[in-house]
Amino acid sequence: MTKFNSDAISVENLEKRFGRFVAVDRITFSVKKGEIFGFLGSNGSGKSTTIRMLCGILTPTAGRGTVAGCDIETEPEKIKQSIGYMSQKFSLYEELSPYENIRFYLGVYNVPSEEWQERMEWVLQLARLEDVQHRLTRDLPPGWRQRLALGCALLHRPEILFLDEPTSGVDPITRRHFWEFIGKLAAEGMTVFVTTHYMDEANNCERIVMIDEGKIVASGSPAEIVAATVPNQSGADLNDAFITLMSGRDD
Secondary structure, three states: OOOOOOOOEEEEEEEEEEOOEEEEEEEEEEEOOOOEEEEEOOOOOOHHHHHHHHOOOOOOOEEEEEEOOEEOOOOHHHHHHHEEEEOOOOOOOOOOOHHHHHHHHHHHOOOOHHHHHHHHHHHHHHOOOHHHOOOOHHHOOHHHHHHHHHHHHOOOOOOEEEEEOOOOOOOHHHHHHHHHHHHHHHHOOOEEEEEOOOHHHHOOOOEEEEEEOOEEEEEEOHHHHHHHHOOOOOOOOHHHHHHHHHOOOOO
């Protein structure tokens, strides 16, 4: 497939069916390089299915797309080498230490062995875990484990970072520090694709797509979506817009 533009992510009429059920219904959107992009929707709206297609895990039923210049249908392995992914559910090995987890993922991402020491020190410093690098991961507070998971997702210096509910279950201070760091990554040129249920966090995104029942129901900057969705509601915010757009669906 001809790469149809130079965006970090671009999909056109993307569809995924499971039998008769349409999980993602011919959606079209793009994400610019270096952008913090929000992908929002209620549970069961099609968010996770879309992310799995973008990450090369699921094959689309129809439509086309590119991620980091690679075709999502024919080049899924290339995509996996170009992205970092941090899932909502903690996915590291809790019986290993942070040091051991990092060493394991250095191998998974095929980072050249001569770069291991530098990457190891970089991630431990980034995650502020130098002093606990040899403790069992399961003994660390939730926010610390999230920092470790983010660090491991960045080990191979990906072009695009996918974050699925990255601050779920962590305290407000950790959330704030997390987003400060995300802003720094984007400022350095990394593209960040994030899902979140926290509307105050979604305001950190430059652009947002909202999806409901597999269809895109809103797109634009947070301010544009609020103005278009609840134009006559004084003091309305993104949370009001989200509730209005997702009304009729269960959370």
